[in-house]
Amino acid sequence: MADEEAQRIREEVIRALAEEEAKGSGCADSPDDAEPVRAPAGQGSGASLPDDADKADEVQGDREAAFDAGSLEPAPGTDALTEQEMLAVIFEDVRAQSAAGRLVEPSRWAEAGLVPEGQTAEEWEMFVYEYLEEREAERAGREALETTPVVRTATRAVGVPRMLRPEEPEEVAALEEPAVPDAYVEAEAPGEPRLAEAGPTDDPAVSDAAPAEPPCDDIVALVGKHSYYLYSSERMTDAYARWSFLASEDDRVLTFVECVRDESKKYPRPMEAASLSNEPFGLSREEIDELWQTVRESGAYPDLDTVTASNGDVYYFSTEYLTPAYAASLAEWNSVERGMFL
Structure with missing residues (x-):
C-alpha cells in the first residue's frame, strides 16, 4: 500500500510539473486552461480598470492603476460589485488621478461602467456626493467631541464633614451610585459573573449586515456650476486643486x-x-x-x-x-x- 501511495504521489507531481511547464511556455490547450487574470485586492471580481499608471509614475513614483482619460472603456463585470466595493474602486481612481495632477468628474464613472445596476448615472453621482458629505459630518462631530472640555459639577457639599452636611435628596444620592456601562450586559447563566462584556459577534449573518466602509477621509469634493470634482488631499495640494477646479470651470x-x-x-x-x-x-x-x-x-x-x-x-x-x-x-x-x- 505504501508503494502504491508513493507511486500515486509521484505521478501527481509529474503531472503538475508538466502543466506548469505548459503554462510557462504559453501553450495552454484552450482558453479554459489558461490562468485567469485576477483583479486587484479589494476591488472585487471583474473590477479591472484601464491602466493609467505609466502617466502617474512620472509625477510621483509607483501609482495605483487609473483610468485613461482619453480612452475610457466600460469595465467588465462591474455589475457584480456591491456599492461599497464600487466606492472603493472610485476612490482609488481619484487618488491615482490626483497623483497625476488631474481632478475627477463623475461623468467618468458612467463611461467606465462604474454605476451600480438599477441606478442612473445622476442617481449614483448624488449617492457618492451624499456619502462623502455624511462622512465629513461624522468626522466633524467626532472632532467636536474630542475638543469639548469635560466640566464636572459637584452634586453634594465638598470639604464638609458628613455629620454637618444637610440631608441629601434621594435623587441626588441615586446619582452617586455607579451606573452600569452600556458596553456590558447582565449575564443570565447561573454561576457566571454578574457583568459580561458585550463584544463583536461571530455570527456571519450579523457581520454581513454591516460591510466595512471604504476609507475616504482624504477625498475632497469641489462643487462647480454644473458638476462636482473630486481629488485626494494626500496626493494633490488644496491650492493646486483649486486652480485645477477653476480651469475646469473655464x-x-x-x-x-x-x-x-x-x-x-x-x-x-x-x-x-x-x-x-x-x-x-x-x-x-x-x-x-x-x-x-x-x-x-x-x-x-x-x-x-x-x-x-x-x-x-x-x-x-x-x-x-x-x-x-x-x-x-x-x-x-x-x-x-x-x-x-x-
Whole structure:
C-alpha cells in the first residue's frame, strides 16, 4: 500500500510539473486552461480598470492603476460589485488621478461602467456626493467631541464633614451610585459573573449586515456650476486643486484673479505670466495677454497690477499684499539675479 501511495504521489507531481511547464511556455490547450487574470485586492471580481499608471509614475513614483482619460472603456463585470466595493474602486481612481495632477468628474464613472445596476448615472453621482458629505459630518462631530472640555459639577457639599452636611435628596444620592456601562450586559447563566462584556459577534449573518466602509477621509469634493470634482488631499495640494477646479470651470478671469492674489498673499511674490502656460491652465502667450487686458479693462479688480523684469519677463501682483517696488525687486531676483548665484 505504501508503494502504491508513493507511486500515486509521484505521478501527481509529474503531472503538475508538466502543466506548469505548459503554462510557462504559453501553450495552454484552450482558453479554459489558461490562468485567469485576477483583479486587484479589494476591488472585487471583474473590477479591472484601464491602466493609467505609466502617466502617474512620472509625477510621483509607483501609482495605483487609473483610468485613461482619453480612452475610457466600460469595465467588465462591474455589475457584480456591491456599492461599497464600487466606492472603493472610485476612490482609488481619484487618488491615482490626483497623483497625476488631474481632478475627477463623475461623468467618468458612467463611461467606465462604474454605476451600480438599477441606478442612473445622476442617481449614483448624488449617492457618492451624499456619502462623502455624511462622512465629513461624522468626522466633524467626532472632532467636536474630542475638543469639548469635560466640566464636572459637584452634586453634594465638598470639604464638609458628613455629620454637618444637610440631608441629601434621594435623587441626588441615586446619582452617586455607579451606573452600569452600556458596553456590558447582565449575564443570565447561573454561576457566571454578574457583568459580561458585550463584544463583536461571530455570527456571519450579523457581520454581513454591516460591510466595512471604504476609507475616504482624504477625498475632497469641489462643487462647480454644473458638476462636482473630486481629488485626494494626500496626493494633490488644496491650492493646486483649486486652480485645477477653476480651469475646469473655464472661468479664466476668476482663475487669473485668484491665482495672482494667492501668490501675492501666501508667499509673497508676484506671479510670472509664463506660469499660466503650465498645467493645469495651458494658456498661450496671446491668451494670457488678452486675459490681462480683459481684467484691466473691467475695472473690477483695481488691486491687480503688472511689472516687467529687465530681461522682459512679465509678472502680475496684487497691491493689497505687495508694493510695486517690492514686486519689482522680487521679479528681478527671480528672472535675472537668482541665476547669478546658482
